Amino acid sequence: MKKKSPTIQDVADRAGLSKAAVSRYLNKSIRLPEETGQKIDDAVRALGYRRNSIARRLSKGGSExxxxxxxxxxxxxxxxxxxxxxxxxxxxxxxxxxxxxxxxxxxxxxxxxxxxxxxxxxxxxxxxxxxxxxxxxxxxxxxxxxxxxxxxxxxxxxxxxxHNIEGARDATRYLIRTGHRRIFHVTGPSSLMSVKERLEGFRLAHQEAALPCPDTHIFHHDYTQQFGREVARKILSSPILPDAIFAASDYIAIGMLEELRRNGVRVPEDMSVIGFDDTSLAELVTPKLTTVRQDAxxxxxxxxxxxxxxxxxxxxxxxxxxxxASLVVRDSVRDRRLSTRDIRPPTALSPSPEPPPKNQS
Structure with missing residues (x-):
């Protein structure tokens, strides 16, 4: 049978004092003569008594x-x-x-x-x-x-x-300023505040630049890497591909980077990608992710x-x-104004061919 833990009454009995005096001494709400305090300390050590800190806090009116x-x-x-x-x-x-x-x-x-x-x-x-x-x-x-x-x-x-709206607008403005015109937005559940506000910022930047922003360029689901991978496959199956993708979450963006790389799409040479949040992973992926920083x-x-x-x-x-919410520029966006060299046409992207089989000896 498990040994019963000593109580404050046990300490009081061993020290020959009242329970109230011992409790107040241990809670540091009373000053006792040194000899009396020593009796309590000795009793605590001898019995192995440990105060119930939760109960003590509740007795003071809160859990702290x-x-x-x-x-x-x-x-x-x-x-x-x-x-x-x-x-x-x-x-x-x-x-x-x-x-x-x-x-x-x-x-x-x-x-x-x-x-x-x-x-x-x-x-x-x-x-x-x-x-x-x-x-x-x-x-x-x-x-x-x-x-x-x-x-x-x-x-x-x-x-x-x-500031979701401002952050998303700045990210989209940056893509437009660097020569991107066909920009897709990949985001979370449509009823979430952050999703609505980031989409609003995305649309505002398009309006300012007098660029179309069709609903077919906007994809909703979850803030997950898995969704990033799934939507990348969906986008790559489309006849017309984007110049850039603004993902409303780094996790979506990182999932997309994985799937784009797997299908032979070079970021940023063939397609630029921007995220949102600036998590610690943004600097660890290849290429390092340009993203909007909100300081967690x-x-x-x-x-x-x-x-x-x-x-x-x-x-x-x-x-x-x-x-x-501030834009952090890294390596996943290409300035398309500087040169068109080594950029494939949007409709020409396709998965990398399988390597030829090795000669059998």
Whole structure:
């Protein structure tokens, strides 16, 4: 049978003191004579007593813990965000627990119960899926929730997003300025705020340049590498190919780079590609990815500050905060104005031929 853990009453009995005195001494809310304090310290060591920090915090009116809910942690954007959140809340005396939803509606709703159960004092919340109003209606019950990166329409909590429209417009302007005229846009679910705003920026840049922007040049699905691979195959099967592709996520862009390379399409010589987010992977792929940077760490830091403010001062609201989105130029876009040398016509691209078989001895 497992040995029962010692309690604070056991410590009090061994030290010959009241439970209240021992509790206040251990919580550093009372100063006792040195000899009395030594009795308590000796009893703690002899019994191997460990304080229940969660119970102690709850007795003070809060858990001194916040939660961060993200769709996944393998995505470096969310891991960079989580690291910044942990550092920020730690500096202010709080702990962090992480919830990974995998974009599952029931898991997201379940994490909100952490507040009801006093596991956390508040939540930083990231979702990457369209809401059927279940999440909206539930999340509106909580003041101490801050939304990061993606909106949940109909909610009034504090929110921290990047300037999606400006970032997408700058990326598209850059492609147009470097001589690209047939630009495709590959993006996420059409009902997401980030998708709508990045598409708006894409269209605005076309309008400014008096270029057509047909719906047939826009592809929606998920913010995943797999979608990037799938849509690249679809685009390559079209009779007319783009000069460039603006992907609304680095993960989509990286999936496309893989599939384009596999089919013998050279980036940027044959086709330029731009991403969005500037994750740590953007510099590791070949070619290094030109992309729009939204600072995941800054999102996390500002979001954590907003949430801790909401916990300490429920009457204060910050509304929507936007962080910068800036173009980071690397190697995946070619300036088509400089030379047409070594650029294949858009309709001439085809998979590289299979190498001839080796001679059999």
């Amino acid at each position: 813990t916040i939660g961060l809910v993200v769709p996944e942690i393998s995505n470096t954007f969310f891991s960079e965000m989580a690291e910044a959140v942990e550092q920020t809340v730690s500096e202010r005396g709080y702990n962090l627990i992480l919830g990974i939803s995998r974009n599952h509606p029931d898991k997201e709703l379940g994490f909100l119960r952490w507040i009801d159960d006093s596991i956390v004092d508040g939540l930083l919340f990231v979702t990457n899926r369209p809401d059927n109003r279940r999440l909206q209606l539930d999340i509106r019950r909580y003041r101490a929730v801050v939304l990061l990166d993606e909106d949940i329409p109909g909610t009034t909590q504090d929110k921290v997003f990047c 760490a800054e999102l996390g830091r500002i979001g954590a500050d907003r949430l801790l403010d909401a916990i300490a001062h429920p009457e204060v609201r910050h509304g929507v905060t936007r962080i910068a």
